[in-house]
Amino acid sequence: xxxxxxxxxxxxxxxxxxxxxxxxxxxxxxxxxxxxxxxxxxxxxxxxxxxxxxxxxxxxxxxxxxxxxxxxxxxxxxxxxxxxxxxxxxxxxxxxxxxxxxxxxxxxxxxxxxxxxxxxxxxxxxxxxxxxxxxxxxxxxxxxxxxxxxxxxxxxxxxxxxxxxxxxxxxxxxxxxxxxxxxxxxxxxxxxxxxxxxxxxxxxxxxxxxxxxxxxxxxxxxxxxxxxxxxxxxxxxxxxxxxxxxxxxxxxxxxxxxxxxxxxxxxxxxxxxxxxxxxxxxxxxxxxxxxxxxxxxxxxxxxxxxxxxxxxxxxxxxxxxxxxxxx
Amino acid sequence: xxxxxxxxxxxxxxxxxxxxxxxxxxxxxxxxxxxxxxxxxxxxxxxxxxxxxxxxxxxxxxxxxxxxxxxxxxxxxxxxxxxxxxxxxxxxxxxxxxxxxxxxxxxxxxxxxxxxxxxxxxxxxxxxxxxxxxxxxxxxxxxxxxxxxxxxxxxxxxxxxxxxxxxxxxxxxxxxxxxxxxxxxxxxxxxxxxxxxxxxxxxxxxxxxxxxxxxxxxxxxxxxxxxxxxxxxxxxxxxxxxxxxxxxxxxxxxxxxxxxxxxxxxxxxxxxxxxxxxxxxxxxxxxxxxxxxxxxxxxxxxxxxxxxxxxxxx
Amino acid sequence: xxxxxxxxxxxxxxxxxxxxxxxxxxxxxxxxxxxxxxxxxxxxxxxxxxxxxxxxxxxxxxxxxxxxxxxxxxxxxxxxxxxxxxxxxxxxxxxxxxxxxxxxxxxxxxxxxxxxxxxxxxxxxxxxxxxxxxxxxxxxxxxxxxxxxxxxxxxxxxxxxxxxxxxxxxxxxxxxxxxxxxxxxxxxxxxxxxxxxxxxxxxxxxxxxxxxxxxxxxxxxxxxxxxxxxxxxxxxxxxxxxxxxxxxxxxxxxxxxxxxxxxxxxxxxxxxxxxxxxxxxxxxxxxxxxxxxxxxxxxxxxxxxxxxxxxxxxxxxxxxxxxxxxxxxxxxxxxxxx
Numbered sequence: 001x002x003x004x005x006x007x008x009x010x011x012x013x014x015x016x017x018x019x020x021x022x023x024x025x026x027x028x029x030x031x032x033x034x035x036x037x038x039x040x041x042x043x044x045x046x047x048x049x050x051x052x053x054x055x056x057x058x059x060x061x062x063x064x065x066x067x068x069x070x071x072x073x074x075x076x077x078x079x080x081x082x083x084x085x086x087x088x089x090x091x092x093x094x095x096x097x098x099x100x101x102x103x104x105x106x107x108x109x110x111x112x113x114x115x116x117x118x119x120x121x122x123x124x125x126x127x128x129x130x131x132x133x134x135x136x137x138x139x140x141x142x143x144x145x146x147x148x149x150x151x152x153x154x155x156x157x158x159x160x161x162x163x164x165x166x167x168x169x170x171x172x173x174x175x176x177x178x179x180x181x182x183x184x185x186x187x188x189x190x191x192x193x194x195x196x197x198x199x200x201x202x203x204x205x206x207x208x209x210x211x212x213x214x215x216x217x218x219x220x221x222x223x224x225x226x227x228x229x230x231x232x233x234x235x236x237x238x239x240x241x242x243x244x245x246x247x248x249x250x251x252x253x254x255x256x257x258x259x260x261x262x263x264x265x266x267x268x269x270x271x272x273x274x275x276x277x278x279x280x281x282x283x284x285x286x287x288x289x290x291x292x293x294x295x296x297x298x299x300x301x302x303x304x305x306x307x308x309x310x311x312x313x314x315x316x317x318x319x320x321x322x323x324x325x326x327x
Numbered sequence: 328x329x330x331x332x333x334x335x336x337x338x339x340x341x342x343x344x345x346x347x348x349x350x351x352x353x354x355x356x357x358x359x360x361x362x363x364x365x366x367x368x369x370x371x372x373x374x375x376x377x378x379x380x381x382x383x384x385x386x387x388x389x390x391x392x393x394x395x396x397x398x399x400x401x402x403x404x405x406x407x408x409x410x411x412x413x414x415x416x417x418x419x420x421x422x423x424x425x426x427x428x429x430x431x432x433x434x435x436x437x438x439x440x441x442x443x444x445x446x447x448x449x450x451x452x453x454x455x456x457x458x459x460x461x462x463x464x465x466x467x468x469x470x471x472x473x474x475x476x477x478x479x480x481x482x483x484x485x486x487x488x489x490x491x492x493x494x495x496x497x498x499x500x501x502x503x504x505x506x507x508x509x510x511x512x513x514x515x516x517x518x519x520x521x522x523x524x525x526x527x528x529x530x531x532x533x534x535x536x537x538x539x540x541x542x543x544x545x546x547x548x549x550x551x552x553x554x555x556x557x558x559x560x561x562x563x564x565x566x567x568x569x570x571x572x573x574x575x576x577x578x579x580x581x582x583x584x585x586x587x588x589x590x591x592x593x594x595x596x597x598x599x600x601x602x603x604x605x606x607x608x609x610x611x612x613x614x615x616x617x618x619x620x621x622x623x624x625x626x627x628x629x630x631x632x633x634x635x636x637x638x639x640x641x
Numbered sequence: 642x643x644x645x646x647x648x649x650x651x652x653x654x655x656x657x658x659x660x661x662x663x664x665x666x667x668x669x670x671x672x673x674x675x676x677x678x679x680x681x682x683x684x685x686x687x688x689x690x691x692x693x694x695x696x697x698x699x700x701x702x703x704x705x706x707x708x709x710x711x712x713x714x715x716x717x718x719x720x721x722x723x724x725x726x727x728x729x730x731x732x733x734x735x736x737x738x739x740x741x742x743x744x745x746x747x748x749x750x751x752x753x754x755x756x757x758x759x760x761x762x763x764x765x766x767x768x769x770x771x772x773x774x775x776x777x778x779x780x781x782x783x784x785x786x787x788x789x790x791x792x793x794x795x796x797x798x799x800x801x802x803x804x805x806x807x808x809x810x811x812x813x814x815x816x817x818x819x820x821x822x823x824x825x826x827x828x829x830x831x832x833x834x835x836x837x838x839x840x841x842x843x844x845x846x847x848x849x850x851x852x853x854x855x856x857x858x859x860x861x862x863x864x865x866x867x868x869x870x871x872x873x874x875x876x877x878x879x880x881x882x883x884x885x886x887x888x889x890x891x892x893x894x895x896x897x898x899x900x901x902x903x904x905x906x907x908x909x910x911x912x913x914x915x916x917x918x919x920x921x922x923x924x925x926x927x928x929x930x931x932x933x934x935x936x937x938x939x940x941x942x943x944x945x946x947x948x949x950x951x952x953x954x955x956x957x958x959x960x961x962x963x964x965x966x967x968x969x970x971x972x973x974x975x976x977x978x979x
Contacts, residue, residue: 081542081544083542085540085543086542100552102555111547115547164541182701183701183910212910212911215914235915255843256868
């Protein structure tokens with residue numbers, strides 16, 4: 001899957017909100033991409049756009065979403081429906097609200113299987129039971145017959161996983177898959193996601209605000225701020241050599257057990273979403289200079305490590321100059 | 328489940344006691360002396376003596392509370408008293424008229440469902456399309472037309488101008504059509520709108536988004552995933568508006584001379600026929616409570632959380 | 642951070658009674674009724690908070706954290722046990738005396754956005770509790786408001802805004818200012834930073850730390866995030882299904898946790914570095930189960946070290962080193978043998 005420079009707008013009554021502004025990334029088969037960002041950074045909207053599920057009035061303004069050589073945005077409604085669940089599946093944040101409260105787990109599961117696979121009744125049931133087993137649920141028969149409210153949070157999220165994996169998709173999109181769960185359950189679900197990905201060899205897009213989840217699962221990471229991908233690189237690059245001031249800021253803000261706080265560089269100011277010109281992080285940035293009035297382009301500072309900041313990149317003339325000023 | 332039903336049936340008792348108390352005493356507060364009316368009705372001069380003897384005959388000379396107790400005692404034995412007007416036992420009179428009312432109620436409910444379900448579903452599915460606008464316009468029309476007026480219009484069009492349907496009396500399906508349409512149309516309008524709103528709300532829920540993300544077809548999502556959830560508030564509202572339906576029955580039965588209990592009650596009011604009125608109110612209260620119980624039971628069937636009960640931790 | 646101006650304050654200033662214990666909870670029991678069943682929300686919980694101390698209360702959802710907070714705040718009576726606050730029995734106090742004591746303990750909610758009245762400016766929302774406890778006096782109120790805003794790091798100009806016009810972090814500051822308005826000695830904080838983004842979260846944590854130092858506030862800090870508790874609190878109490886599993890100084894959290902549940906909680910925190918991924922030492926079975934029978938150690942069904950005695954008798958909290966108590970049969974064994 002490749003996403004190229006997508007821009008998503010939410011036209012409002014008075015003004016149009018640009019939720020996503022020129023985001024590009026790629027996910028290879030069997031790889032996990034983590035997208036991290038704070039609330040309102042446009043990460044969930046991006047995920048919905050991949051599935052063609054943007055709700056009105058949101059729309060993809062430009063860009064391309066290439067999946068296995070085809071542009072998802074150009075597909076017909078029918079083709080998109082086929083794609084969803086069969087090729088790309090999604091796990092949502094809150095498993096309680098994402099499961100239909102009045103249908104049994106079995107009914108919801110067999111519905112998906114029957115939609116995407118040519119199976120008879122018996123085979124469907126067999127497969128549903130095997131799926132539940134594969135996501136680590138015991139007592140499959142019982143769970144098939146139960147309603148979502150009878151299950152615990154962790155079990156529900158496992159059911160969500162089973163629903164998503166029903167038709168063996170090659171890309172799993174997980175939107176905040178563990179946010180609504182307790183820590184111990186979160187750990188179990190993360191393990192499960194990791195194991196399932198290894199077994200099935202599928203690609204995964206994990207969207208989260210939690211650095212721990214990214215650290216556990218991702219091969220590569222994209223950091224989103226205000227609708228832009230400000231930094232994008234391998235997990236080691238991002239964690240060990242963060243280059244964007246925003247990445248620095250949030251990495252240093254994460255409380256870590258057994259460690260004191262690192263120095264935090266932060267100016268809090270209301271986040272404005274109108275700035276389409278200039279670096280959108282500049283109002284909060286400690287290092288900002290006059291160049292930041294111009295929007296920074298994403299530059300590759302080392303192989304596969306992209307940063308959208310004027311100050312990143314050792315050789316950039318602006319960076320050298322600004323560093324001299326700051327010193 | 329059995330416990331639940333028994334519980335609900337036990338709750339019936341205080342309701343019925345309350346209803347009978349209120350109707351009994353309020354009716355007795357109403358001006359006009361039934362004994363005098365009875366005497367007049369039998370063609371005699373209402374001399375004080377004649378009225379007094381009539382009072383005695385009717386048992387009206389006992390104090391109010393004694394009369395209430397007597398009435399309840401007899402009612403418990405299936406004896407609702409004798410109609411002042413016709414001289415027949417009230418229970419028999421009600422039993423004679425009840426089937427017609429039931430028939431009309433069922434027919435108009437059927438008409439309502441046949442109209443409201445497709446209208447609600449279509450206008451939610453094709454939200455903001457011309458189908459939606461059309462059905463919403465029809466619903467607005469239906470909701471804002473009073474029953475008696477709609478009844479008269481229907482009589483004029485189908486009975487007088489077109490001569491297609493009989494406008495009075497009962498007997499055949501044809502007789503049933505106009506009153507059922509009159510009652511059903513107003514109700515259908517309300518429920519079509521309610522169903523549409525409820526469906527649209529459900530369609531915005533996370534689990535619908537999740538079902539879409541699994542690639543299920545829109546039509547399937549609407550019918551299998553959203554419909555059942557959307558029906559819950561509609562069923563609740565239906566239980567609540569039963570009284571409305573019963574009230575509407577009285578008017579419609581009168582307009583179409585439908586020989587149901589509604590018309591009986593109107594006749595009883597004009598004749599100050601207390602036993603019949605008391606019987607009517609009591610029976611209707613009973614019907615209301617029982618139908619409400621049925622509605623609640625269907626609610627329980629629709630909602631697994633109530634059916635299975637508890638066993639959940641947030 | 643302005644110092645608390647002791648003498649210029651409005652009438653009705655709280656005065657601390659002596660030193661030492663501020664809040665003492667003893668053998669608190671609380672049941673909830675569900676149908677015919679009684680659900681035990683709190684089972685003999687004893688905990689104390691000293692003056693100027695921050696105690697973290699940690700556990701998974703449904704473990705009774707919020708119930709404890711409600712009882713401490715006086716929202717609903719416990720079924721048994723006692724709550725002493727500022728040397729007064731909160732459960733026997735009535736009327737004006739109770740109102741006065743209650744002033745000393747205030748709450749900060751998780752999501753201040755939903756707690757603030759959307760039609761009231763935040764300034765009005767803050768002065769309302771002051772006016773509630775003291776006779777209103779506009780000059781005084783204005784001074785007080787300015788002081789509170791300064792204390793929580795908000796610009797005074799924001800006082801005329803409505804809650805929806807503020808960012809999440811600002812709203813949380815307003816929530817804190819509101820809690821501080823009646824000059825409490827203690828704040829009960831119910832997941833105060835959980836719904837905030839990390840960068841904002843760290844600012845609010847800093848604010849809590851400053852307030853603690855500046856006003857000598859005590860906290861009962863409820864959170865599911867051990868790392869946050871680690872930064873703010875002096876001691877941490879771990880709850881499991883209505884019982885305390887372990888109470889210890891926060892410094893021992895990482896390496897000195899003795900209860901298997903605490904150890905599991907610590908090991909369940911995702912790595913902060915990709916090189917340490919995979920939860921190497923997570924040892925825990927299943928999930929929190931609904932309790933069928935409150936017999937023995939409630940954690941036993943999930944515990945990898947459970948023995949037969951764990952299913953039979955309830956382990957008591959035993960102090961194994963100063964300020965560190967554990968309720969686990971295996972720990973007793975270990976300490977006996979050593």
